[in-house]
Amino acid sequence: MTLSKVKPCPFCPPDEALVEYVPHVGVRCRNCLTFGPEGADQRASVKKWNARAKEKVGGQIKNCPWCGEAAGLFEIRSPEAVAEEGFFVQCTNSDCCATGPLTYPLAAAAVSAWNTRRGEKG
Ligand SMILES: [Zn+2]
Ligand SMILES: [Zn+2]
Numbered sequence: 001m002t003l004s005k006v007k008p009c010p011f012c013p014p015d016e017a018l019v020e021y022v023p024h025v026g027v028r029c030r031n032c033l034t035f036g037p038e039g040a041d042q043r044a045s046v047k048k049w050n051a052r053a054k055e056k057v058g059g060q061i062k063n064c065p066w067c068g069e070a071a072g073l074f075e076i077r078s079p080e081a082v083a084e085e086g087f088f089v090q091c092t093n094s095d096c097c098a099t100g101p102l103t104y105p106l107a108a109a110a111v112s113a114w115n116t117r118r119g120e121k122g
Contacts, residue, residue: 007050009034010065010117011101021045032101032113037066037091048096055117061089062115069093071100071114073107089114 006021008014009029018031027036027049039045053068064071069091076086087110089100100114 005050006046007052010052011113013118019049029101034101035097035099037096037098061111062117064091064093064096064098065117066098067091067093067096069096073111075107076102086110 006016006019006027008016009019009032011034012018012029012031015031018029019027020030021027021042023042025035026038026045028034036045037048037051039048048066051066053063053065055065056063056068061071061073063069071089071091074088074090076088086102086104087107088102089110091098100110103109103113
């Protein structure tokens with residue numbers, strides 16, 4: 001299924017081909033593994049993905065590129081494999097739940113990737 005009228009990932013070089021819809025999850029970027037805001041179905045997910053909030057920096061971490069709410073740093077800890085540990089920035093708005101690029105192994109890399117907005121100018 002091809003996605004029509006879906007915007008490129010905000011964190012990656014503009015390329016719509018990298019963006020896909022995953023049923024029951026939402027729109028995601030295959031390049032950086034970002035997940036956009038959750039929607040009830042494909043149309044709702046694409047609509048939320050295409051929304052762009054005004055960029056602002058409250059602290060070290062920029063606001064969510066989709067809904068404009070604050071975002072925080074999270075860590076993935078896999079009990080089995082140390083190699084699975086990584087960091088990502090996630091929107092704190094429970095209606096959005098968008099996640100930024102997944103990075104290993106430094107937290108600073110996740111923040112830097114989240115703060116890099118290449119897809120579009122606000
Ligand atoms: Zn991306
Ligand atoms: Zn958000």
